[in-house]
Amino acid sequence: MMTLKIAFRNILRNRRRSMMTLLAIAVGAVGIVLFGEFVRFVTAGLETSAVDKVGHLTVFRRGYFAFGAGNPAEFGIDDYAGVVRAIREDPVLAPRLNVVTPIVSLAGIAGNFDVDASKTFLGTGVVPSERDRLSRWDEHGVSRRRVLRESGLRDDDEARGIVGVGLARVLGLCERLRIGDCPARPAAPRATGARLDGALAGLAQADGVAVAAAKGNEPPRLDLLAATAGGAPNVVSLAVSRAEPQGVRELDDNFVAMHINLAQKLVYGRSEPKATGIVVQLRHTGDLAMARARLGALFAERHLDLELRDFAELQPFYKQAVGMFRAIFAFISLIMSVIVLFTVVNTMGMSVMERTTEIGSARAMGVRRSGIRRLFVVEGAILGAIGATIGAALAQAIATAVNHAGMTWTPPGQAAPIPLEILTAGSTGLVLRVWLALLVAATLAALIPANRGARLPVVDALRHV
Amino acid sequence: MQDETLFDSAPVVRFDRITKTYDDGGLEVEAVRGVSFAIAPRRFTMIVGPSGSGKTTLLNLIGCIDRPTAGRLEVCGQDVGALGDDDLTDFRARHVAFVFQSFNLFPVLTAYENVEYPLLLLGVSAGERRSRAAAMLDAVGLAAYGHHRPNQLSGGQKQRVAIARALVKHPALVLADEPTANLDTHTGAEIIALMRRVQDEQAVSFVFSTHDPQLMSHADETFAIRDGLLVEARS
Secondary structure, three states, X not given: OHHHHHHHHHHHHOHHHHHHHHHHHHHHHHHHHHHHHHHHHHHHHHHHHHHHHHOOEEEEEOOHHHHHHHOOOOOOEOOHHHHHHHHHHOOOOHHHEEEEEEEEEEXXXXXXXXXXXXXXXXXXXXXXXXHHHHHOOOOOOOOOOOOOOOOOOEOOEOOEEEEEHHHHHHOOOOOOOOOOOOOOOOOOOHHHHHHHHHHHHHHHHHOOOOOOOOOOOXXXXXXXXXXXXXXXXXXXXXXXXXXXXXXXXXXXXOEEEEEHHHHHHHHHXXXXXXXXXXEEEEOOHHXXXXXXXXXXXXXXXXXXOEEEEEHHHHOHHHHHHHHHHHHHHHHHHHHHHHHHHHHHHHHHHHHHXXXXXXXXXXXXXXXXXXXXXXXXXXXXXXXXXXXHHHHHHHHHHHHHHHHOOOOEEOOOOOOOOEEOOOOOOOOHHXXXXXXXXXXXXXXXXXXXXXXXXHHOOHHHHHHOO | OOOHHHHOOOOOEEEEEXXXXXXXXXXXEEEEXXXXXXXXXXXXXXXXXXXXXXXXXXHHHHOOOOOOOEEEEEEOOEEHHHOOHHHHHHHHHHHEEEEOOOOOOOOOOOHHHHHHHHHXXXXXXXXXXXXXXXXXXXXOOOHHHOOOOHHHOOHHHHHHHHHHHHHOOOOXXXXXXXXXXXXXXXXXXXXXXXXXHHHHHHOOEEEEEEXXXXXXXXXXXXXXXXXXXXXXXXX
């Protein structure tokens, strides 16, 4: 108790120096906490943008992930409805599930004959209502400022679909879909396009699908060409409800989402419809490992030849970006800690020098070396604790101000700016870790001059002027 | 309370061919050269001599804050050369007290806390600390100044607090290095009278290093040192 009292009073003794030390520690705490909370926001944002598209886990027929894109018939999931039902009805998984929905992934060529334009596309067949639920997942609250528009797809309308903004631009749908900031399409050479589009049109007619030019209030239509499971070309007509930005340009220029039934018609024709994957979205990412293990056990129990991939495996960018931000956070934390360390070493070193005679007096009176060491270490710890507390409080105030400032930024891999936030909710653990780390850094820093003071010969210390 | 074995008539300090050398920038300086003498208990003992004669070194050795280079030194019957640093520190805490020329009070503590501090080192209970520190401050005439910090006290008052701090733990030995050097003559006389009074009351041994004639006139026993050698012992 006396040690604490003496330490406190010694801190107050040289107020200006103590204030500067506290400021350095507080600035360190602010820097680490704010950047840590920002990294949490980025990580949560990346996780959310991955999970709201591909769920937490996707079930594939074994081998699909490596080879299935070339042969969706062979690598499709038979009786996928039964698998979906089994997952949804599993007593362990059921309370943790948000969405379980089948998908069909496909690739092909999309054409718009009104403007003689065509382009390869990457498509997904979805259950519209379940896709909408999937896209509303926001466990970390990072999307609360994002306005989620309805997809425009309906469970009872198989013909509707949505495309990426880039694909809409390439296929000349900007005006019909009322896409702003869309450059005017220059006149294209006619000959090559006519030949390709003619072939597409012929196939479409052969399939009995009406290829009608979109007019008046009718949604524009695209013709989608893909190879069926048997290898024959197949064409379906898609009524484009709207264009949806995909964030990443490569995806934006190729994306088509359609009703799962339409995708199955295109890929499987008249043969048995399958799903290429089953998306499983959980309520909480924390359940991922458990859900993965449970699903694996479920498939083994039912002798289903299925495999699982999580969102990080399906979207490698997530892992890369998170890894990069964490490395930067570690680097900044290290730099800040070193600054705190040197500041406290300097402050305590000056304090030891100024109080050398006091150290000598205390030692003469019967204070052991450890008692001297303890006194200065406690002073360092108090400085660390107060500085880190001020810093943590300041960081929360700054974070609140930033979150209300309406700032935006464009994260890596994103095409458009999004609101900039510093994720304060749920960051207690981070703040406590930073607080503790700075406390330890300040305490360790004080140990160096404290040892010097403790080792002083009593006679020399008393003679010090 | 004081260990009973320390209160017999045996010398409180015994020097047996004590030598102390210092390394002064590569040059070996012999501050004390084979000195042998004993200091009787419960007396006012003066170590006198000119500046640089080695009297402060002797006082440091007696106070166990320095170690002899050669010879045997007994303080309160204990061969202090045999003690490790922590044991020697604990020995000082129990048996030895200091009154410094510059008072050396802790500036962040009040007068009362300064006096209480040695009792904390001895693990005395809070209640006993309170009563003993208050009584000691009262004994040196500073009962009303307990909550003052050292910078709010005069030189004489500071030295009174230092004396109270030295005596509060009932040490066997109080060492005072030029205790009146920073005080005016009148205050110095008051401080000497105070030390004499508490020495009588507590039967404690005082050892001074001084060349203040006013202080020397109160000596029961005097040891004169010159060039690290004992040149005169007078009772």
